Amino acid sequence: MRIIILADTHMPRMAKVWPSALLPDLQQADHIIHAGDFQDRRVLDSLSSFAPVSAVSGNIDSSDLIEELPKKQLLTFHGLKVGLTHGDGKGKTTEQRARAGFEGEAIDLLIFGHSHIPVHKEEDGLVFFNPGSPTDKRRQEKFSYGELIVNEDGTWSLRHIYYEDKKG
Numbered sequence: 377m378r379i380i381i382l383a384d385t386h387m388p389r390m391a392k393v394w395p396s397a398l399l400p401d402l403q404q405a406d407h408i409i410h411a412g413d414f415q416d417r418r419v420l421d422s423l424s425s426f427a428p429v430s431a432v433s434g435n436i437d438s439s440d441l442i443e444e445l446p447k448k449q450l451l452t453f454h455g456l457k458v459g460l461t462h463g464d465g466k467g468k469t470t471e472q473r474a475r476a477g478f479e480g481e482a483i484d485l486l487i488f489g490h491s492h493i494p495v496h497k498e499e500d501g502l503v504f505f506n507p508g509s510p511t512d513k514r515r516q517e518k519f520s521y522g523e524l525i526v527n528e529d530g531t532w533s534l535r536h537i538y539y540e541d542k543k544g
Contacts (some may be wrong), residue, residue, distance in 0.1 A: 377453055378404060380427075381522030383411035383462070383489025384509035386436065387419045390542075391511040394422070397539035398510050398521055402426040409451070409524075411489035411507070412462030417441055434489060435464040448477050455530040456484050463488035463506075471495065471504055485524075485534070494520045494536050505534060511542050 412434025433445040474488035494508035508520030518538040
């Protein structure tokens with residue numbers, strides 16, 4: 377199962393169309409995960425045309441998305457337990473807020489967004505992953521998103537995909 381992981385797309389403000397570097401992976405995805413800050417409902421609708429989408433709302437999403445999407449989700453793919461949240465809020469770091477949202481829950485992977493900073497690390501057996509942003513890199517060198525491969529036997533791999541130009 378090939379899952380594309382996005383966050384902080386901020387469309388259409390930061391891009392009018394999907395970056396050409398991302399588009400082939402969206403077209404080949406079995407599932408798409410979005411960790412919030414779509415900005416506009418049309419972004420979710422567009423993603424849904426590629427593959428099934430699991431998503432949470434972010435702090436800049438439109439009111440209809442905030443009403444429709446949860447603030448956090450628990451997902452399971454071939455036994456892999458995934459926590460999904462945006463990570464916004466007051467106090468602590470984005471990672472700390474994301475972790476606090478799943479305190480006491482048995483998850484293998486925690487996916488979050490908000491900071492636009494790519495993160496891939498493990499602490500105490502939990503993998504933290506922020507895909508960065510495919511359209512709004514802020515102070516990062518490159519735009520980014522994630523790819524999660526989950527095999528039927530429960531093994532999995534995770535990586536960032538980086539690129540320099542969100543247009544071409």
